Amino acid sequence: MLTKDNRSATGNPMLDQLLGGGFPNGAVILLAGASGTGKTVLSFEWLFNGVGMFDENGIYITFTEPLFKTLKNLEGLEYYSQEAVESERVKILDMRKSFGEAGLDGGRILDLIEEEVKKNDARRLIVDSITAIAYNLENKARIRKFIFDLGTMLASLGCTTVLTSEVIGKGYSVYGVEEFISDGIIQLRQRDINFQLTRTLKIVKMRGVEYAPHENSFRITSSGIKIFPQLSIPLKYASGTEKVSIGVKGFDDMTRGGVFRGSSNLVAGASGTGKSITGLHFIAEGLRLGEPCLLAGFEESRDQIIRNAGGFGWDFEEYENKGLLKIMCSYPSEKYIDExxxxxxxxxxxxxxxxxxxxxxxxxxxxxxxxxxxxxxxLLNGYLKSREVTSVFTTATATLMSVETLTDAHLSTMTDNILLLKYVELGGEVNLMTSVLKTRGDDHSKSLRRYSITGRGIVVGESFRGYEGVLSGSARKISATVLEQVRQEFRDNIGPMGEIEFNRMRDEGSINPEGIAKYVSFLVAEGIIDSEKGEIFKRKMESIFGGGVLSPTGKVADSELTRK
Incomplete structure (x- = not known):
């Protein structure tokens, strides 16, 4: 691999980072892209930076645009130097007229290029564009010969050269040979994604250089090309046992003392269930402990977030002034993902x-x-974990009474813990229910708990004891008589542990046909009770729950459940 001493640095920090230091010295770089993708802007940035940063003269030879138009387009860019142009340290040559003269063939073009490079002691050369030259040569055999001769001539000059190529789509060259004389290929593309113009830069090849092969977003700005390189996060990070508070006592209780530091936590629920408030609790707890915090908001403005926090007694603006809190707000579509x-x-x-x-x-x-x-x-989850930053992500479920969105985009597998906030219809009224659906590497409460949103924020209450169907959004109360019968059967069939197991399943909301059937099957499989006793246990449960056949899956056949 080449060292940085053997590089022609572009002067663009992000591009040089992607290239591991810059173009190889003396290389021929094919810069491919359709019209308007930024080829000229990037080429001139490299050329003017050569003079301003590295004391290297450069030449720009155009076969496409008039000289006055080229200069006019450059004047608004910060890297443009009128002094460099007037002193011809950056020499701009309009070859369109000469190229149009009768009898000027490919050989003469090569002679002119060589002459100008030597005369100006140029270390950087741009030919804009190889496509225009080849188009005017017309004959394919002449085109191929010219391109190969160009490659030979450029190699002998020792200066680093950028050839621009006008291509449409995903190709790199028009005539199929430009890429073979090139030591490197950079592809520029632009396309509409969700009504947003997206520009990307990809290093396709670069001989002797260890480069980043990803497609990277970029913008054309007054300072030139601004690239947003993709984060590269290895699957390697520390995993400790220290726990941190979510900021809501009830949630901490349900997660057995909080969540692991550095964990990622998904708070899912319908609109209005308190997802954002949970995030405010989490930030407020960190600020109370003196921990620097960041809130990235994509729905509400900074002022609205500060107002909302103030309504619960948290002065976020004070912590901003202390440098402990940063609130970053923007609409998602304002920036690229990588931005x-x-x-x-x-x-x-x-x-x-x-x-x-x-x-x-x-x-x-x-x-x-x-x-x-x-x-x-x-990438964000992996990056935050690599820094041992504890995170809370909020996401909205599709409907008021469902949780199916949790499987979308594999969110459930990407995050460590999932806290569900949900509406539940109960007795003609809407209630709020919370449950910990998952904790990675730790135990958690299986209960379905009531909660309310008060002037102090979220307050978690008791579990939905004596109800089933809570997760479906429509809870049904099991009569006290049924519960007492089930409790007694647990005592009779399991013994002293029956009362404990009954209370546990009641708190989890699993005193229902499905939960009990699975539990009995578990007892038999583990040898805690024999199969005969298990069948007796099941038959008694079938009787209590309405006479249907209680299967291992918990479904009752032949008879619809009836409850008192």
Whole structure:
């Protein structure tokens, strides 16, 4: 691999980072892309940076645009230097007229290029464009010979050369030979994604260089090309046993003392169930402990977030002034996915953040396609874990009474813990229910708990004891008589542990046909009771729950359940 001493640095920090230091010295680089993708802007950035940063003269030879138009387009860019142009340290040659003269063939073009490079002691050369030259040569045999002769001549000059190529789609060259004389290929593309113009840069090949092969988003700005390189996160991070509080006592109780530091936590629920408030609790607890915190909001403005927090007694503006809190707010569509990721990364590293809230993933998912959304969650989750930053992500479920969205985009597998917030219809009234659906590497409560949103924030209450169907959104009360009968059967069939197991299953909300059938099958499989006793236990449960046949899956056949 080449060392940095053997590189022609572009002067663009992100591009040089992707290239591991710059173009190889003396290389021929094919810059391919359709019209408007940024080829000229990037080429001139490299050329002017050569003079301003590295004291290297450069030449730009155009076969496409008039000289006055080229200069006019450059004047608004920060890297443009009128002094460099007037002194001909950056020499701009309009070859369109000469090229149109009768009898000027490929050989003469090569002679002119060689002459100008030597005369100006140029270390950087741009030919814009190889496509225009080849088009005017017309004959395919002449085109191929010219391109190969060009490659030989450029190699002998020792200067680094950028050839622009006008291509449409995913190709790199028009005539199929340009890429073979090139030491490197950079492809620029632009396309509409969800009504947003997206520009990307990809290093396709670069001889002797270890480069980043990903497709990277970029913008054309007044300072030139601004690239947003993809985060690269190895699957390697620390995993400790220290727990941190979520900020809601009831949630901490349900997770057996909080969540592991560095874990990722998904708070899922319908609109209005308190997802954002949970995030505020989490941030407020971190601030109370003196931990730097970051809140990345994609739905509400900073002022609205501060107002909402103030309504629960938390003065977030005070912590902003102390430098402990940063609230970053923007609409997802305002930036590329990688821009959002880099913004969060930069702030996390600058503040040494310990807690991050992203509110919400649903907004990100609505603004980008599924592939980009999954990449965002995967990379951000991996990055935060690598820094041992504890995170809370909020996401909206599709309907008021469902949880099916949790499987979308594999959110349930990407995060460590899942807290569900849900509406439940009970006795003609809407109630709020919470449950911990998953904790990775730890125990958690299986109970379905009531909660309310008060002036102090979220307050978690008792479990839904004596009810079934709570997760479906429509809870049904089991009569006290049925519960007492089930309790007695647990005592009679299991012995002293029956009371404990009954209370546990009641708190979990699993005193129902499905829960009991699975539990009895478990007792038999583990040898705690024999199969005969298990069948007797099941038959008694069938009788209590209405006479149907209680299967191992918990479904009652032949008779619809009746309850008092």
């Amino acid at each position: 959002h990721l880099l913004d969060i990364r930069d702030r996390v590293e600058y503040m040494e953040v310990k807690r991050v809230v992203v509110d919400s993933l649903s907004s990100i998912g609505n603004a980008f396609d599924d592939g980009e959304f999954r990449r965002f969650v995967k």
